[in-house]
Amino acid sequence: MNASPGVRLAAAFVSVVIFIVFIAAWHAATQGTSAVQGMDPEYAKLMGITATSGKSPMPGPLDVGAKLWEHLKQPFYDKGPNDKGIGIQLGYSILRVLLGYLLAVLVAIPLGFLIGMSAVMSRALDPFIQVLKPISPLAWMPLALYTIKDSSLSAIFVIFICSVWPMLINTAFGVAAVRKEWLNVARTLEVGAIRRAFTIVLPAAAPTILTGMRISIGIAWLVIVAAEMLVGGTGIGYFVWNEWNNLSITNVIIAILVIGLVGMVLDQILARIARSVTFPE
Amino acid sequence: MEKFIAIEGITKRFPAPGGGTTTVFEDLWLSMARGEFTCVIGHSGCGKTTVLNILAGLDVPSEGAVIVDNKAIEGPSLDRAVIFQGHSLLPWRTVMGNVSYAVSSKWRRLSAKDVTEHAQQVIDLVGLTGAEHKHPSELSGGMKQRVGIARALSIEPKIMLMDEPFSALDALTRGTLQDEVRRICLTTGQTAFMITHDVDEAIYLSDRIVLMTNGPGAVIAEIVENPLPKDRKRTDFHKHPRYYGVRNHIIDFLVTRSKSFAAEQGATFDRRNVPVVRPSTSSSHDGDIDGLVTSINRQVRLLNTTKKMPRGKSLKERL
Ligand SMILES: Nc1ncnc2c1ncn2[C@@H]1O[C@H](COP(=O)(O)OP(=O)(O)OP(=O)(O)O)[C@@H](O)[C@H]1O
Numbered sequence: 001m002n003a004s005p006g007v008r009l010a011a012a013f014v015s016v017v018i019f020i021v022f023i024a025a026w027h028a029a030t031q032g033t034s035a036v037q038g039m040d041p042e043y044a045k046l047m048g049i050t051a052t053s054g055k056s057p058m059p060g061p062l063d064v065g066a067k068l069w070e071h072l073k074q075p076f077y078d079k080g081p082n083d084k085g086i087g088i089q090l091g092y093s094i095l096r097v098l099l100g101y102l103l104a105v106l107v108a109i110p111l112g113f114l115i116g117m118s119a120v121m122s123r124a125l126d127p128f129i130q131v132l133k134p135i136s137p138l139a140w141m142p143l144a145l146y147t148i149k150d151s152s153l154s155a156i157f158v159i160f161i162c163s164v165w166p167m168l169i170n171t172a173f174g175v176a177a178v179r180k181e182w183l184n185v186a187r188t189l190e191v192g193a194i195r196r197a198f199t200i201v202l203p204a205a206a207p208t209i210l211t212g213m214r215i216s217i218g219i220a221w222l223v224i225v226a227a228e229m230l231v232g233g234t235g236i237g238y239f240v241w242n243e244w245n246n247l248s249i250t251n252v253i254i255a256i257l258v259i260g261l262v263g264m265v266l267d268q269i270l271a272r273i274a275r276s277v278t279f280p281e
Numbered sequence: 282m283e284k285f286i287a288i289e290g291i292t293k294r295f296p297a298p299g300g301g302t303t304t305v306f307e308d309l310w311l312s313m314a315r316g317e318f319t320c321v322i323g324h325s326g327c328g329k330t331t332v333l334n335i336l337a338g339l340d341v342p343s344e345g346a347v348i349v350d351n352k353a354i355e356g357p358s359l360d361r362a363v364i365f366q367g368h369s370l371l372p373w374r375t376v377m378g379n380v381s382y383a384v385s386s387k388w389r390r391l392s393a394k395d396v397t398e399h400a401q402q403v404i405d406l407v408g409l410t411g412a413e414h415k416h417p418s419e420l421s422g423g424m425k426q427r428v429g430i431a432r433a434l435s436i437e438p439k440i441m442l443m444d445e446p447f448s449a450l451d452a453l454t455r456g457t458l459q460d461e462v463r464r465i466c467l468t469t470g471q472t473a474f475m476i477t478h479d480v481d482e483a484i485y486l487s488d489r490i491v492l493m494t495n496g497p498g499a500v501i502a503e504i505v506e507n508p509l510p511k512d513r514k515r516t517d518f519h520k521h522p523r524y525y526g527v528r529n530h531i532i533d534f535l536v537t538r539s540k541s542f543a544a545e546q547g548a549t550f551d552r553r554n555v556p557v558v559r560p561s562t563s564s565s566h567d568g569d570i571d572g573l574v575t576s577i578n579r580q581v582r583l584l585n586t587t588k589k590m591p592r593g594k595s596l597k598e599r600l
Pocket residue numbers: 295296305324325326327328329330331332366496
């Protein structure tokens with residue numbers, strides 16, 4: 001994916017054009033001039049003044065921009081359980097994702113090694129993995145809430161359960177696919193099992209493992225929003241739901257934007273690590 | 282003869298694609314003395330690498346056993362270094378990383394500095410000075426092979442098992458490394474087992490040349506004792522009066538007898554006591570001249586085709 005400078009420049013230009021067109025279209029679409037007619041006055045009152053003043057209830061880019069600036073100026077304020085800065089909410093979500101994810105790493109990678117190195121374990125555990133893997137992580141939620149009895153821990157558990165499978169499967173696959181000739185090098189040098197695992201199997205399987213870890217972090221970030229909508233309390237998912245209940249579409253849009261950006265950053269971090277362990281043959 | 286390495290009746294079978302098994306080679310017997318340099322020559326697919334892997338302890342024979350220093354081989358050992366046919370370098374490690382991995386595996390308590398120092402010496406020895414920090418993907422085929430050689434030499438083994446170690450090298454580097462390997466083997470009393478397709482290389486390096494027939498069901502047809510003096514030099518060993526006798530004998534085997542051997546010898550062939558031959562010049566003098574001419578012709582043709590030189594009159598015609 002090494003594009004020439006010319007291609008890169010052209011691509012950047014097209015990106016900027018698309019962005020401007022999108023903002024302009026959005027702006028134009030939310031500039032609505034016709035008065036809203038025939039709206040139930042009760043409902044109009046519920047939707048706020050914008051609904052009756054002829055302006056579209058959908059916020060335009062300027063509204064969102066202004067609100068975003070407000071959030072950025074003060075990301076970490078805390079005014080009680082229903083009014084926390086978006087930074088704090090994001091912090092909660094990221095913390096939960098990282099905890100669940102790290103737990104999954106600690107389980108999936110050693111277990112993946114075991115499965116990858118042992119044909120017996122691979123066959124023995126395969127049916128369990130096949131059944132557990134396709135279960136929606138949110139389906140575990142009630143069970144988690146019932147057994148753990150703590151909404152925050154339950155969210156972490158859900159992150160764990162959804163990110164464990166891609167890592168487990170990729171680790172097992174990467175370990176099983178380590179070239180025999182590399183293992184033979186270690187064997188002729190009488191390298192013990194532990195050292196072999198760290199000096200041959202791990203570096204050889206690392207690119208595959210990192211691919212699994214990258215898939216996992218993506219899924220985990222998708223799932224945390226849904227999980228927090230369910231359990232409530234804190235987190236960016238709860239923030240979205242809460243702002244929907246407050247009918248602040250502006251905040252919902254901001255949250256969507258921020259979720260996308262954080263997801264991208266997480267993915268890029270993993271991509272960078274993946275690049276650092278990839279070796280050309 | 283004192284048997285340092287003894288291959289005792291090994292057979293290797295692989296499951297055949299359509300069920301059943303194919304026998305790659307059967308009932309091989311061969312022994313090597315300490316400090317002896319043995320080369321194996323045989324056509325592609327006859328099982329040379331498989332034999333070498335069994336000697337290394339990486340593979341097990343379907344039948345038979347290999348005894349080294351009075352003990353049956355039970356697995357790989359640091360006493361037996363392997364130069365693999367496909368380099369087998371670790372692609373995520375640099376040249377230095379690959380060699381020092383071997384060094385630190387052999388001497389576990391060595392400090393990092395001493396490991397690097399020792400590895401550097403061997404890297405210098407194979408002429409890779411300056412390429413220490415390159416990864417295998419940045420090396421030419423010949424450079425990769427030299428890393429493989431350096432890695433094997435670095436652990437100062439008792440036995441060197443080499444699988445076509447010089448095949449990807451240019452003539453000049455090949456010569457230098459052949460000299461180097463020969464020097465190391467002679468000075469350290471290494472026992473060496475080497476697979477090659479290059480007849481001259483076998484004659485220059487080895488004390489004995491093992492000829493294998495074509496697979497499947499390959500056998501050791503005979504063992505050629507090298508009649509050249511031990512103190513031969515690379516620059517003039519091919520001028521020795523007995524050189525063409527050996528060379529022709531081996532080429533003759535490769536061209537015709539390796540195929541027909543099984544049919545000719547049949548069941549009466551004693552695999553346990555393989556004939557040892559010492560090709561002489563006196564018995565087939567005319568054949569030698571003929572062989573010389575065809576070999577020179579072949580080289581002239583090679584020059585003509587590779588260097589795009591105007592095709593000269595064939596030597597035979599001129600004679
Ligand atoms: N794991 C395996 N399974 C099945 N057949 C195998 C296996 N390994 C080797 N063989 C077969 O055994 C035979 C000998 O293989 P080997 O690699 O020892 O040949 P070789 O003499 O080293 O050839 P070359 O000169 O081309 O390196 C071949 O016909 C090969 O197809």
